[in-house]
Amino acid sequence: MSQPSFSAASPAGHGRSPMRWVPSLYFVQGMQFFVVMALASFMLKNMGVDNDQIARWTSALGTAWAIKPLWSPFLELVNSKKLIVVVMQAVGAMALVLMAVVLQTPWWFGGALCVFFLIAYSSATHDIACDGLYMGSLDHQRQARYAGWQGAFFNGARFFMVGVVLKIAGLLETPLGVFNAWTAVFVGLAVLLAGLASYNAVSLPGQLSAGHTDLRAAAIWANTRDIVADFGRKPGIRLAILFIVLFRFAEGQVQTIGPLFLIEARDKGGLGLTTSQVADIYGWVGTVAFLAGSVLGGYFTAWLTLRRAMPVLIVAMAIPNATFYYLAATLPQDMWHIGGAVLLEMFGYGFGFVGMILYIMQAVAPGRFQTAHYALGSGVMQLGFILSRSISGDIQLAIGYERFFQWTILCGIPVLLMLPFVRMSAADDQPKNGDDAPTNTNSDTSTSSSTTTAGTVA
Secondary structure, eight states: OOOOOOOSSOGGGTTSOGGGTHHHHHHHHHHHHHIIIIIHHHHHHHTTOOHHHHHHHHHHHHHHHHSGGGTGGGGGGSSOHHHHHHHHHHHHHHHHHHHHHHTTSTTHHHHHHHHHHHHHHHHHHHHHHHHHHHHHHSOHHHHHHHHHHHHHHHHHHHHIIIIIIHHHHHHHHHHHOHHHHHHHHHHHHHHHHHHHHHHHHHHSSSOSSOOOOOOOHHHHHHHHHHHHHHHHTSTTHHHHHHHHHHHTHHHHHHHHHHHHHHHSOGGGTSOOOOHHHHHIIIIIIIHHHHHHHHHHHHHHHHHHOHHHHHHHHHHHHHHHHHHHHHHHHHOOOOHHHHHHHHHHHHHHHHHHHHHHHHHIIIIISOSTTHHHHHHHHHHHHHHHHHHHHHHHHHHHHHHHHHHHHHHHHHHTHHHHHHGGGSOSOSGGGSOSTTOSOOOOHHHHHHTOOOSTTTTTOO
């Protein structure tokens, strides 16, 4: 079956330094992602929305990145990845302007949710085209050389959105009021994104025209069915899916309720921090701790092997649960105390999350459609994360903050008990003597999904 493939280095990208466009491309990717997955929760909390509503709706927004492998093959019908990228960035900028407008209306809640959904799905589509453009414009050597810059600027956007933009929102809330402060923030973000979209329209390799493709939707759909069916036939896939879901079950709950707990009033069991204080803690301390944990977790696992390291990685994922239980039980007031706890929380997440990324790579993805199956495994992981987020608000309102964080500690036990029964490598299941079909790179490409955001939903 004929499938699209990316050339080693497209003519459009030849001779153009990737440093002219890789930083801006992945910074925008992070900007749009963290508007939805970070800023939305804080904005809604400050506007008086209850935790159960925040958890339910933000988890629904996250579905966009979980299911994007379902429509990613059909983007191959548009020959220009640059066109998709620039259009999605323009849509994002217009959506931010629309957000500023709806926040000044009586029906702001429903309007804001609709705009967040628009941003989420345009951002998820942008991710697909963004990675396709990167792979199609660079040869393998340059893909590897600039891969670090991808993550650096994506996480730079995380720092910017949480450490700078959230800080500005917090500072503006007192003189302007909550609604006007966030309106000003979204206007500023819209101007920034529009400027970056205009820059990318010029700097990105490729043409801003759809061109012609011989692909047909029916052929792409047939290939997608083959990929999904092959995924379902993998040995031990049901147990693997359960393991993936349970691995992040506690994390999804703590990452949803934890930040809300920090800004909840003390008479309601929270720490009573201001938006500006939370921005300082999560934007600066949290981002650095997460990146440090991720790097050290990778080296630790490479040194020890995944099977031997996995128990430690699972325990590392439980550190945030215990940390927030401690904060809820003691309710400290000094910022050094709270900041140290958040540092430990984010370091534990970064260190432990490496285990799930490598598990999907080494135990779930290998086979005929390796990249596509990695995307599907990541989608399953995200859906499990969304499930835990969606119920977290109801549980917290029912039992209070302190007991909620006790509950999350218990949620980390089942995945540890499953460990002896879960295989950590697909090597033993691969056919011998050349029976395995070669990896279908073209099929993989058509359903590839960004791994940059996989670990940063956290």
